[in-house]
């Protein structure tokens with residue numbers, strides 16, 4: 001991407017006592033884009049967010065906003081001087097202020113008319129104008145979140161950080177609230193970094209993804225690119241089920257349990273074939289596997305199968321399958337190029 005990044009992390013590390021919890025992490029955030037930082041619990045996501053916000057120092061590497069170094073060993077620009085908005089999981093509204101005053105809290109230096117106009121604009125933009133005189137404790141989780149985000153945006157931050165923003169919302173409302181809120185944030189054009197451990201959430205809302213595990217950034221890129229072309233088995237599994245099968249590559253072709261497949265540009269030798277469950281179909285002939293169980297979910301059946309010592313799941317249309325039955329699998333004809341990883345993968 002040619003556009004100048006708003007924020008850059010270069011080789012950022014963080015230690016707690018002797019334990020390094022963020023290890024040479026690097027990525028860039030670009031203006032107006034929604035980026036999701038995805039990784040399992042404890043992998044260092046919140047620590048990265050706190051370092052970006054200036055709430056913690058870095059032990060190694062640097063963070064720049066536009067071209068200014070805001071964090072480096074011995075450098076720590078104060079949070080309020082970074083122009084970054086941060087909304088935590090609990091939203092942390094001021095309980096003694098109504099919605100209007102919560103939103104206007106950070107802009108008291110503005111003249112009253114300008115302040116009122118901006119608050120009105122944000123209340124309308126985030127569909128909370130009717131709640132202006134309400135107290136935080138009377139609001140639903142989703143409403144509180146809109147107030148917290150409007151309050152953060154009132155200071156016109158260059159970047160908005162959201163830490164697990166949807167984790168407190170009820171399951172059935174979550175997707176609807178998420179979709180509406182992200183649409184509003186897109187309309188505002190703010191640059192947003194969202195921390196989540198939910199792959200579906202990340203795939204749904206992100207323009208750009210950052211995949212993390214064990215303190216390291218594994219991969220950055222568009223969600224579809226990360227999903228279809230994972231750089232490692234760990235990266236593949238962060239975004240959902242990945243089927244991993246042995247392959248042997250020779251002269252740009254791979255010998256795999258699905259037969260011989262094209263493998264352009266791949267190095268000769270043992271490799272792993274990585275495919276998504278959606279890329280595998282039932283067929284009359286192909287790779288034989290034994291059904292372990294079959295469970296119907298709506299219009300799909302999830303079939304757990306075993307091939308030698310490997311077990312994995314595939315998705316298929318409703319089919320009568322019994323445990324112990326041998327079925328045959330092929331790769332979906334629409335699959336572009338199968339993905340191979342060097343062996344061992346990680």
Ligand SMILES: Nc1ncnc2c1ncn2[C@@H]1O[C@H](COP(=O)(O)OP(=O)(O)OP(=O)(O)O)[C@@H](O)[C@H]1O
Pocket residue numbers: 016021039040041042043044045046047048197
């Ligand atoms: N102040 C601290 N002192 C010591 N260890 C800490 C501190 N903060 C975080 N850690 C540890 O650092 C690691 C990374 O924590 P962090 O909160 O960044 O992970 P996370 O990916 O955000 O996890 P979660 O999704 O569960 O919030 C964890 O093992 C955590 O226990």
